[in-house]
Amino acid sequence: MNRRTDLRIGTRPIVVVGCLVLVTVVLVVLSIGTGDYALTPAEVLRTLAGRGGRFDYLVVTEQRLPRVLVAVLVGVALALAGTVFQVLTRNPLGSPDIIGFTAGSATGGVVTILVLGAGAGAVSLGALGGGLGTALLVSLLCGRRGLLGDKLVLIGIGVSTVLVGLNSYLLTRVTIGDAAQATTWMVGNLAGRGWDHLLPLAIAVVLLAPAVFCYGRPLRMLEMGDPLAVGIGVDVDRVRPLLFGLAVALTAVATASAGPVPFVALAAPQLARRLTRLPGPNLLPSAVMGAALMVAADYLGQRLLESSLLPVGVVTAALGGGYLAWLLLLQRRPRRP
Numbered sequence: 001m002n003r004r005t006d007l008r009i010g011t012r013p014i015v016v017v018g019c020l021v022l023v024t025v026v027l028v029v030l031s032i033g034t035g036d037y038a039l040t041p042a043e044v045l046r047t048l049a050g051r052g053g054r055f056d057y058l059v060v061t062e063q064r065l066p067r068v069l070v071a072v073l074v075g076v077a078l079a080l081a082g083t084v085f086q087v088l089t090r091n092p093l094g095s096p097d098i099i100g101f102t103a104g105s106a107t108g109g110v111v112t113i114l115v116l117g118a119g120a121g122a123v124s125l126g127a128l129g130g131g132l133g134t135a136l137l138v139s140l141l142c143g144r145r146g147l148l149g150d151k152l153v154l155i156g157i158g159v160s161t162v163l164v165g166l167n168s169y170l171l172t173r174v175t176i177g178d179a180a181q182a183t184t185w186m187v188g189n190l191a192g193r194g195w196d197h198l199l200p201l202a203i204a205v206v207l208l209a210p211a212v213f214c215y216g217r218p219l220r221m222l223e224m225g226d227p228l229a230v231g232i233g234v235d236v237d238r239v240r241p242l243l244f245g246l247a248v249a250l251t252a253v254a255t256a257s258a259g260p261v262p263f264v265a266l267a268a269p270q271l272a273r274r275l276t277r278l279p280g281p282n283l284l285p286s287a288v289m290g291a292a293l294m295v296a297a298d299y300l301g302q303r304l305l306e307s308s309l310l311p312v313g314v315v316t317a318a319l320g321g322g323y324l325a326w327l328l329l330l331q332r333r334p335r336r337p
Contacts, residue, residue, distance in 0.1 A: 013276045013285060020275075020288040024072065027295040031071075032064045034302045062194070070193045070257055071294040071312070073205045075264055077254040079272075079290025080212050082265030083281050084247035087223045088240060089152050095266035096251040099156025102262070103163040104134020105255035106186055110167050113182045114174045123185065124200070124256035131252030134159060139244070188261035188313020190298050197257055204253040212246050213283055219243060220280040261313050263320030264293050293319070 032048075033039040037059055039047070047056045048065075078096070085094040096102045108130015112123045141155045167186065171179045212219075218239045221229035229236055254261070271293075272285035294312065297319065301310035 013278060013282070016272070016275045017285055017288055020285065020292050024288065024292045024295055027292065027299055028068050028072070031068045031295060031299040031302070032060055034299065035059075035064065066195045066198045067190050067193045068295060068298070070198050070201060071190055071298045072291040073198070073201050074190075074254045074258045074261065075268070075290035075292070075294030076209060076287045077201075077205050077250040077290075078261065078265040078294075079268035079286045080209055080283065081247040081250040081254070082267075082290075083269040083283060083286045084212060084219065084243050085265070086269050087219050087281050088244060088247075090223065091153050092270055093266070094153055096247070097260065097262045097265055098160070099153055100138060100158075100160030100163065101131050101134055101156070101248055101251045102255055102260045102265075103160040103167075104137075105131035105252050106260040107163045107167055108133070109185055109256070109259070110170055110182050113185065114170050114178050124197075127256035128252045131248060131255060134163065135244070135248040139241075184311070185259045187311045188259040188316065189311040190258055191309065191311070193258070201253060201257045204249070208246055208250050208253070209287070212243070212250070215239060215243055215246075216281065216283050219283075223280060259311075259313060261294070261316055263316040263323065264290050264297075266320065267323050268293055 029041050029044050033041060033044045039056065039060070043052060043056060044060060046052045047060045050057075052060070081101075082095045085096055085099065086092055088094065089099075093099075105127040109123045109127035111130070112126030116122065116126075138152070138156055138159055141159070142152055171182060174182075218229070218234045221232050221234045222236065222240065222243075251265070268290040269282065269286045272282045272289045273279075275289075276282055276285050293316070297315040298312045301312050301315045304310055304315075
């Protein structure tokens with residue numbers, strides 16, 4: 001019986017990850033083929049293999065492939081950040097878009113656009129600086145032993161509320177053109193993303209994501225409580241700030257690349273856990289789930305309305321509302337005796 005149970009526990013996450021990877025690949029192919037110049041999945045695959053026409057190659061490699069790869073990496077970064085924050089806070093609402101770090105990155109980007117009038121590269125740096133600055137402020141307000149539990153969530157929500165108000169105030173003090181540019185970025189958007197956006201994002205994710213995976217075991221121990229983690233040998237006082245910093249950096253990098261995208265960091269870890277039915281952070285399933293959600297949202301944004309394209313942040317926000325409503329309905333169901 002124990003061997004069968006162990007086999008089932010070991011097999012299910014592998015199947016879940018494999019299915020999510022397959023879904024992501026299918027969505028990537030469909031997304032690349034979507035646009036004014038439509039391509040069938042066969043034409044997309046043939047072009048990616050180097051056997052397509054010259055114009056097809058330009059459309060796929062220069063316009064659409066970088067955008068979808070940015071979506072994949074942003075989804076991975078947000079999902080891993082959300083997983084770490086939810087473990088550190090031991091709260092399913094411990095997501096960077098709930099506790100203020102996404103809002104901080106948005107403020108940094110908005111200030112760069114509206115006050116400095118800078119371009120896309122400077123906006124990314126501003127968003128990165130805003131996210132890191134917000135994390136520093138929240139950590140100082142939490143105190144040395146405050147980077148966990150409800151205290152971090154409550155302080156983060158308070159800081160987020162202030163930053164959202166600041167962003168709204170800034171939008172009222174500039175010209176309509178600047179406000180429109182800032183608003184377009186603030187809703188979360190993948191339009192116009194090219195190889196110049198992909199390269200720094202890829203470097204950051206390649207450096208940060210493996211670091212999070214290396215701390216997978218301490219993260220699992222932290223989820224069960226500090227006393228148990230300390231008893232097993234985890235240096236809690238060192239590991240928690242380190243994981244906190246990695247999660248903040250992933251959030252800031254993702255926001256700098258695509259703007260503040262809601263829902264993904266909140267839902268990806270919880271959906272992955274429900275699919276695998278395993279306790280613990282489920283880092284790999286969460287990362288793949290985040291990539292699938294981002295690519296799906298971008299694909300839906302291009303297909304839902306024929307007259308216009310929906311920014312990815314609008315789609316993820318709508319999905320997030322439906323997800324929360326679904327959770328509330330599940331909680332209201334009477335439990336079976």
